[in-house]
Amino acid sequence: MKRIFVVMLLLWGFATLGAQAAFYTWVDAQGVTHFTDNPEHIPAKYRPHAKELDIADEPAATKGAPPARPVMRPLQAAPAPGGQPSSYAGKPAGWWRDSFAMLRGELKALESGLAEKQNKLAELRRKRIIYTRVQDRLAVNSMQAEVSADELRIAELQKQLADLDRQATQAGVPSELRQ
Incomplete structure (x- = not known):
């Protein structure tokens, strides 16, 4: 039984080695930076200029010597006609809004489900x-x-x-996009 478990664990480990997806970025004619994980979504006009991003799960500090200059700088595009910049730190305003909404939504769902699970756990302990x-x-x-x-x-x-809030502060993202 132990041998089967060890073999299955090794197979699972080797299967996940190549599971890292590639991400691509390109800048269109208006200066907007786009990101995708599917190279087919890159318009043919921009494919020669698209770059593959190297995204790793490890923190940048563990990869080697620290960079000589700060890694994260607020990069702001030209202001949109409404007076608000269209992107903050190279990411569109919608990305910031969606990122905050996704994290807060998942957090809220987990917290509400946790209370139910804790009640069920207390009931199971009484039964035990x-x-x-x-x-x-x-x-x-x-x-x-x-x-x-x-x-x-x-x-x-x-x-x-x-961390996202700290990055948004550094990028100058307004509080309306953080809600």
Whole structure:
């Protein structure tokens, strides 16, 4: 049984090595920077100028020597006709709005689901005290694992939201786009 588990773990590890997707960026005639993970979505006119981005899961600090100049600088495009810039730090205003909305939505959903799971866990613990069946112990252990995973994900999302807010502040993103 242990051998099968080790073999499956190794197969899973090797299968995920090549699972990293490539991202592409290009700038159109209006100066707007576009991003995609599918090279077919790049207009033929801009394909020769498209660049493949190297995105890694590791923090930049662990890759080697720190860069001599700051990595993150606010890059602002020319102001749009309405007086507001069309992009902040090379990302369109819609990207900022969508990023904040996505993180806050997932955080809210996890927090509301966590309360229900904690109530169910308390109920399962009461049942475990009364009945000492194997299935009750397994249910408690399973629910504890789910609650722990949700708590870790909530902490991770809160950190991502704080980082995004810090980046938005550096880029000069107005508070209307952060809601």
